[in-house]
Amino acid sequence: MEMRAPLVAAGIFLLGLVLLAIGALIEPPRPQISQSGESLIALGLTFIVVGVGFFLAWANPTS
Amino acid sequence: MEGEHGTSDVKFLIGRNAGKSAVIAAFIATHVATMAGLWFDGARLPKFDFNNLNGYLVLGLSYGFANPAINFVVGGIIHYTSGIIWGVIFALIFHPALGRFIKPLQALTPVNNFIKGVIWGAVLWIVSSAFWMPLLIGPLFQPINVGVGPFLTTFGPYGVQALFTNLFWHTIYGVNLGLLFSPTPGTGARPWRSSSGVGVR
Numbered sequence: 001m002e003m004r005a006p007l008v009a010a011g012i013f014l015l016g017l018v019l020l021a022i023g024a025l026i027e028p029p030r031p032q033i034s035q036s037g038e039s040l041i042a043l044g045l046t047f048i049v050v051g052v053g054f055f056l057a058w059a060n061p062t063s
Numbered sequence: 064m065e066g067e068h069g070t071s072d073v074k075f076l077i078g079r080n081a082g083k084s085a086v087i088a089a090f091i092a093t094h095v096a097t098m099a100g101l102w103f104d105g106a107r108l109p110k111f112d113f114n115n116l117n118g119y120l121v122l123g124l125s126y127g128f129a130n131p132a133i134n135f136v137v138g139g140i141i142h143y144t145s146g147i148i149w150g151v152i153f154a155l156i157f158h159p160a161l162g163r164f165i166k167p168l169q170a171l172t173p174v175n176n177f178i179k180g181v182i183w184g185a186v187l188w189i190v191s192s193a194f195w196m197p198l199l200i201g202p203l204f205q206p207i208n209v210g211v212g213p214f215l216t217t218f219g220p221y222g223v224q225a226l227f228t229n230l231f232w233h234t235i236y237g238v239n240l241g242l243l244f245s246p247t248p249g250t251g252a253r254p255w256r257s258s259s260g261v262g263v264r
Contacts, residue, residue, distance in 0.1 A: 005174055027107055038224035042108055046231045050181060053238035057177035057245075 009054035016047025073171070074249045081154055081246065088243035089150020093143050096236040108228045109221045114139035116200055124203065146236070153183045154244050171247050180241015181234065188233035191215075192226055 023040025027033075078084035100111035118138025119127045127134035161179050162169045168179060192215040201211035209219045218225035 033220065035222040035224055038107055039227045041106060042224055042227035042231045045106065046234045049234055049238055053177055053181070053242055054174070057173040057242060060173040
């Protein structure tokens with residue numbers, strides 16, 4: 001688990017980046033809103049935060 | 064609470080016992096998530112202003128609209144208190160219980176602590192979306208025609224993106240809580256297992 005952790009973190013982070021990019025592409029300019037675009041942006045950012053957090057937990061700089 | 068964690072068998076990133084570590088970690092996690100929620104609008108997401116929502120709940124819509132600063136501060140105190148209490152529940156109850164029921168999460172490692180925090184964030188997302196928003200905020204905003212659908216599938220002009228943005232908010236909280244409340248075995252002591260209870264004897 002400990003050795004696979006950075007790969008898992010990178011995978012989650014990349015998935016988040018892809019979702020964020022797709023969401024940003026289909027999101028129309030303001031003041032219009034897109035339900036699917038904003039949903040993908042939110043999910044993408046969620047995966048990015050989890051991926052970064054996973055990597056930081058694995059790296060554990062304070063130990 | 065001082066008992067097991069007050070000795071050298073477990074160390075924390077913050078504080079010397081589970082209670083103090085939980086309070087400080089939960090405060091930081093709440094603050095980071097709250098500030099991020101206020102900035103969501105910049106990322107084309109629905110703004111999540113839990114300070115004002117809590118203020119409207121206790122002070123009423125008319126008073127809150129007439130006195131926005133008081134509403135924000137009073138709601139903020141309630142919101143931060145809730146965030147800290149949920150964090151203490153995580154640290155003293157949920158964290159050790161999860162280690163007992165899910166064996167791979169039993170060892171006290173930073174990665175396991177982080178995963179537990181993310182799971183706790185998802186639990187709070189379900190609580191918020193299934194109960195708090197539709198059952199409390201929905202009826203409160205009904206007079207001004209701002210609807211909250213079941214499980215936050217609508218929120219004013221927004222559709223299901225409100226649900227996913229709420230997930231994002233609670234993930235930020237859970238990630239920070241899991242990273243900051245991170246008990247690990249201390250040096251030169253017997254191995255500590257989360258199933259023995261975090262600081263509760």
